[in-house]
Each structure stands twice: as structure tokens, then as C-alpha cells.
Amino acid sequence: MARYIFITGGVVSSLGKGLMAASLAALLQARGYSVRIRKFDPYLNVDPGTMSPYQHGEVYVTDDGAETDLDLGHYERFTGVSARQSDNVTSGRIYQDIIAKERRGDYLGATVQVIPHVTDAIKEFAVSETEGLDFVLCEIGGTVGDIESLPFMEAIRQLRNELEPFQTLSVHVTLVPYIAAAGELKTKPTQHSVRELASLGIKPDVLLCRSEHEIPESERRKIAQFCNVRQEAVIPALDAPSIYSVPLQYHQEGLDTEVLRGFGITDAPDPDLSRWDDVTDRFFNPEGEVTIGVVGKYVGLQDAYKSLNEALIHGGLANRVKVNIRWIDAEVFEEDDAAIASKLEPLHGILVPGGFGERGSEGKIASVRFARERNVPFFGICLGMQMACIEGARLAGHDKASSTEFGPTEEPVVGIITEWMGKEGLEKRAEDGDLGGTMRLGAYDAKLSPNSHVSAIYGGKTDISERHRHRYEVNAAYRESLEGCGLVFxxxxxxxxxxxIVERPEHPWFVGVQFHPELKSRPFEPHPLFDGFIAAAVRQSRLV
Structure with missing residues (x-):
């Protein structure tokens, strides 16, 4: 029988509920329990697939092709459990499904209402596909008191009444700010947040209190008294030097112990945290460092490249080096040629990530050319691979090589894909159709050339499966021309x-991939491409 942990947040957003959920799941997993984490997003978009990265950060893609919230990346990285379509739901998707049923007449003439129809749909989502699991953690997006989240809060309240005793638990993440002018911590915001939650019929069992300063016992006792929880269940959550030290920090503060006690479990096995000890040891005790330049379009918001950032760190963990990431706006290279050398020469590796649209494309192509000519390790991902192919085509004499994504072109080295073979057979998309959910999404197989560089990186494999999210493909009709100039498919x-995948065998390390390997990298199991890229950067650092 699965037990459910409902995670809410109060006072302000961005308190780290997703990281908290991932850390708690990792701690339960370390004790031998099976876990799954789910995200409820109150916004009306069906999914984040059409949202700007500046609005929402990166879109995380699962094996089964769901475009989801970036928190699911934390869930996967911390637990190693692959997320599914059923692990992220939005208000938009719920209302879309309900309205479709209403139009079909499924409700037999009944008046469709938030209660019971919307709340029933939320509850159904929460408990579906949970067979064989010990714990299901459900994170509610937003903060308590938001109008958008009220149906989710009501659904939680109902579930806590409907499920068995000791089958549900509420964890509330809140803020205990330090007021410098007063020189003291303030517990009142937490008190008000808990009172707001209680007014919705939900009593929190555990409080996770985010703070920049130590929370003394006297303040924990005060919070416990005013918020009607045990003092031991008031867990301090101070800022951590690394997200990968958070599970160990929360365990030290007793979070997992209190959660298990809330379920009446007092005889749980001690957690095996050895892999987290190893990760933190590698992170805090590197034996060198490298500098990687990420030449992208959304560098003003690092959450737009959240998984990429973490995968580079994982590559550093594998090679026991610190990875310094230098975020570079690709448009800079379009305005100032002198900036190319000044910004790229100090780097030990250059990475051009995925993205959409023409803005910054010529700057990315210039970065590819610099890496090729100067023998700097290069890694192109999705659009980055396409830019490498356009740069290679121009080298091969196709001076007007471009992508149809950027407008009409005489040399369409990259073009829109309207049909391809998926797991269920031939998939088709209209060139002028909807944008949402119409890309090549999810895990697809690829065949690697034997004795190629990438085959060696993958440990000699010739069959791999990686996650995709793109609408445009490299035109294989240019293969002969590109390979004639050293860019091998x-x-x-x-x-x-x-x-x-494309590569330059004569280059120290030059790889472009159409998929997103960063989505499958884990701190305790770095993706081989990032492992190999950082290893090449380490070699480059010894030459500079």
C-alpha cells in the first residue's frame, strides 16, 4: 500500500520545494523504500512546452515524451527513477480533459463543477499507477493562498480523509527570514502560512523552515507552539553550498526520521548514504578545475539550462575536477568579431546547447568554427549540432547553408521534419500545425558506427537510446559533402x-548530438558524453 506525502509551500515562491522533494525521496530510497515523485502545476498551460524559458526555465522531457516542469529533472537526478507522463499534471491538462468529457456527454447531463469533478480528477492523478510503491511524494506548485492552487489543496484535504490512517502526511515548506535591521529571525510569516493552510483544512505534520541563519531551539519551540506541530518536526533548512549536499544536510536535521515517524514507522533501517558521501567528497575536494564556455541564447536565466548545468557538474564529478561554467550570449559574437577570440581563447571546452529561433545563430556558428580551427574540445547539443553541420557545410563550399527554421534558404542543411518513425509507427506533423507537443519528443533509438569516437565514449555500444525535443533535423542529403570535409555522421x-550524431575524428574532441544527453545524467552516474567532454577539457587545460 503506497503512502502519500503532500508537499506545499508558503510565504514566497522559489523556496526549493522540488529540491526538498527530491532530497526526501533520496533519503527514503537510501533506507530501502521504493519512491516516485509527482508535480502538480496550477497554471493553465497544458504543459510548459510552449512557454518561454525566461518564464519557466527549461522544459524537462521524459522517456515517454512528456514535456514537464524542470523539477522532474531534480527528481530523476536524485533518485535515478525515470519520470513518466503521469508524473506531472497542470490545471490546463485537467480542465482540458474534463471539458472534452463534458462535450462527449460523459457526465450524463450533470453540472460540471470544481467539486467534485476537478478535485476528483486531481485525486485520480495522485493515486494512479502507484502499485508496488512504498512512498509517493506529491509536490504542489505555487504557494498557499494562490487562487490557482485552491482545487489542488481541496483535493489533498479530501484524500487525507479518504485514505487510511497513517497513509498520508503533509510537509509544508516555509520561510523564516532574518531581518537585519532588527537583528533577529522572524517566525510570523511561517505562522501566517500555516494558519492559511489550516484554513483550507490541511494540518501540516512536518515544517521545513528555509532560512539563511541558524534557527535556535527557542525559535523552533515557538514555531511548534504556534503552528501546532511537534518541536522535532520543525526542521531547519539552511542554505547549502551545493544541492548535492542537501540530502545529507536534511538527514542530519532529522527530516526523514520525522516523516517516517509521522507514518508510524519507528523501526526503519538506517539509510545507506555512501553514494551521497562520495558525490559530496568529489564535489568539495576536486583535484583540478576546467572552464567551459556555454554559448547560448538564454544565458540570462540559468534555469533555462538547468539540466545542462548539472550534467557539466556531473562530468566534473566523474573526472574529480571543478567545472567553472562561463555563460556567453551568442549575440555578442555577431556584433564584435574581436570578442570571439577574447572570450573563447581562455576556455578549455566550448558547448553550444539547444534552443529555438534565429537569434544568436551566427554567433553559435562562429563558436563552432573557433573550436574546429583552434582544436578546442567542442560539444554541440540539438541546435548546437545543427550549427556544427551548417558550419561544416559552409566549409565544404555551401556558402549559403542555413536552416529553414531561420527562413527560406537555398541551402537547407537543416529543415523541418514532418514525419518520422516512432515506437508506434509512422508519426506525422503539419508544418503549420500547433506548436505544443508536436516535436520529436522522448526516447528514440540510434545506431552508432562501429569504431567511431562516440561508440568508444559509450563503452563500445552501437545501439543507444536518448531523449529528443526538436522540430528540425539535419538534412542527410548533405552527408557526402559534409563527410568530405571531415564531419562524419x-x-x-x-x-x-x-x-x-556527428563528429570530427581528426579533432581532439568534436561531437554534436541531435538529442539531449543532459536529461539522463545523474550525479552518481554521469552521462558518458559529459564524462568524455570534461575529460577532454582536462587534457586541454594541460596544453594551455
Missing amino acids: SGMSPDGLLPE
């Missing part, structure tokens, strides 16, 4: 039609 779709 070393990975293809199983039907041999879609280029998946």
Missing part, C-alpha cells in the same frame, strides 16, 4: 534517415 536513426 557517426550516429543515425535505425532506419538510416535521420542524423543523430
Whole structure:
């Protein structure tokens, strides 16, 4: 029988509920329990797929092709449990499904209302596909008191009444700010947040109190008295030097112990935290450092490249080096040629990530050219691979090589894909159709050329599966021309039609991939491409 942990937040947003959920799940997992984490997002978008990265950060893609909240990346990285379509739901998706049922007449003429129809749909989502699990953690987006989140709060209240005793638990993440002018911590925001939650019929069992300063016992006792929880259940959550030290920090403060006690479990096995000890040891005790330049379009908001940032750190963990990431706006290289050398020469590796649209494209192509000419390790991901192919085509004499994504072109080295072979057979998309959910999404297989560089990186494998999120593909008709100039197609779709990986065998490390390997990297299991890229950067650092 699955037990449910409902995680809410109060006072302000961005308190780290997602990281808290991932850390708690990792601690329960370390004790031998099976876990799954789910995210309820109150916004009316069906999914974040059409939202600007500046609005929402990166879109995290699952194996089964769901475009989800970036918190699911934390969930996967901390637990190693692959997320699914059923692990993220929005108000938009729930209302879309309910309205579709109403139009079909499924409700047999009944008046469709928030209660019971919307709340029933939320509850159904929460408890579905939980067979064989010990714990299901459900994170509610936003903060208590938001109009958008009220149906989710009501659904939680109902579930806590409907499920068995000791089958549900509420964890509330709140803020205990330090007021410098007064020289003291203030517990009143937490008190008000808990009171607001209680007014919705939900009594928190555990309070996770975020703070920049130590919370003394006297303040924990005060919070416990005013918020009607045990003092031991008031867990301090101070800022951590690394997100990968958070599970160990929360365990030290007793979070997992209090959660288990709330379920009446007092004889749980001690957690095996050895892999987290190893991760933190590698992170805080590096034996060197490298500097990687990420030449992108959304560098003003690092959450737009959240998984990429973490995957680079994982590559550093694998090689026991610190990775300094230098975020570079690709548009800078379009305005000032002198900036290319000044910004890229100090780097030990250059990475061009995924993205959409023409803005910054010429700057990315200039970065590819610099890496190729100067023998600097280069890694192109999704659009980054496409820019590498356009740069290679121009080198091969196709001076007007471009992508149809950027407008009409005489040399469409990259073009929109309207049909491809998926797991269920031929998939088709209209060029002028909806944007949401119409890309090549999720895990697809690829065939690697034997004895290629990437095959060696993958440990000699010739069959791999990686996650995609893109609408445009490299035109395989240019393969002969590109390979004539040293850019080899070393990975293809199983039907041999879609280029998946390109490389330059004569270059120290030059790889472009159409998929997003950062989505499958874990701190305790770094993705081999990031492991290899950082290893190449380490070698480069010894040459500089």
C-alpha cells in the first residue's frame, strides 16, 4: 500500500520545494523504500512546452515524451527513477480533459463543477499507477493562498480523509527570514502560512523552515507552539553550498526520521548514504578545475539550462575536477568579431546547447568554427549540432547553408521534419500545425558506427537510446559533402534517415548530438558524453 506525502509551500515562491522533494525521496530510497515523485502545476498551460524559458526555465522531457516542469529533472537526478507522463499534471491538462468529457456527454447531463469533478480528477492523478510503491511524494506548485492552487489543496484535504490512517502526511515548506535591521529571525510569516493552510483544512505534520541563519531551539519551540506541530518536526533548512549536499544536510536535521515517524514507522533501517558521501567528497575536494564556455541564447536565466548545468557538474564529478561554467550570449559574437577570440581563447571546452529561433545563430556558428580551427574540445547539443553541420557545410563550399527554421534558404542543411518513425509507427506533423507537443519528443533509438569516437565514449555500444525535443533535423542529403570535409555522421536513426550524431575524428574532441544527453545524467552516474567532454577539457587545460 503506497503512502502519500503532500508537499506545499508558503510565504514566497522559489523556496526549493522540488529540491526538498527530491532530497526526501533520496533519503527514503537510501533506507530501502521504493519512491516516485509527482508535480502538480496550477497554471493553465497544458504543459510548459510552449512557454518561454525566461518564464519557466527549461522544459524537462521524459522517456515517454512528456514535456514537464524542470523539477522532474531534480527528481530523476536524485533518485535515478525515470519520470513518466503521469508524473506531472497542470490545471490546463485537467480542465482540458474534463471539458472534452463534458462535450462527449460523459457526465450524463450533470453540472460540471470544481467539486467534485476537478478535485476528483486531481485525486485520480495522485493515486494512479502507484502499485508496488512504498512512498509517493506529491509536490504542489505555487504557494498557499494562490487562487490557482485552491482545487489542488481541496483535493489533498479530501484524500487525507479518504485514505487510511497513517497513509498520508503533509510537509509544508516555509520561510523564516532574518531581518537585519532588527537583528533577529522572524517566525510570523511561517505562522501566517500555516494558519492559511489550516484554513483550507490541511494540518501540516512536518515544517521545513528555509532560512539563511541558524534557527535556535527557542525559535523552533515557538514555531511548534504556534503552528501546532511537534518541536522535532520543525526542521531547519539552511542554505547549502551545493544541492548535492542537501540530502545529507536534511538527514542530519532529522527530516526523514520525522516523516517516517509521522507514518508510524519507528523501526526503519538506517539509510545507506555512501553514494551521497562520495558525490559530496568529489564535489568539495576536486583535484583540478576546467572552464567551459556555454554559448547560448538564454544565458540570462540559468534555469533555462538547468539540466545542462548539472550534467557539466556531473562530468566534473566523474573526472574529480571543478567545472567553472562561463555563460556567453551568442549575440555578442555577431556584433564584435574581436570578442570571439577574447572570450573563447581562455576556455578549455566550448558547448553550444539547444534552443529555438534565429537569434544568436551566427554567433553559435562562429563558436563552432573557433573550436574546429583552434582544436578546442567542442560539444554541440540539438541546435548546437545543427550549427556544427551548417558550419561544416559552409566549409565544404555551401556558402549559403542555413536552416529553414531561420527562413527560406537555398541551402537547407537543416529543415523541418514532418514525419518520422516512432515506437508506434509512422508519426506525422503539419508544418503549420500547433506548436505544443508536436516535436520529436522522448526516447528514440540510434545506431552508432562501429569504431567511431562516440561508440568508444559509450563503452563500445552501437545501439543507444536518448531523449529528443526538436522540430528540425539535419538534412542527410548533405552527408557526402559534409563527410568530405571531415564531419562524419557517426550516429543515425535505425532506419538510416535521420542524423543523430556527428563528429570530427581528426579533432581532439568534436561531437554534436541531435538529442539531449543532459536529461539522463545523474550525479552518481554521469552521462558518458559529459564524462568524455570534461575529460577532454582536462587534457586541454594541460596544453594551455
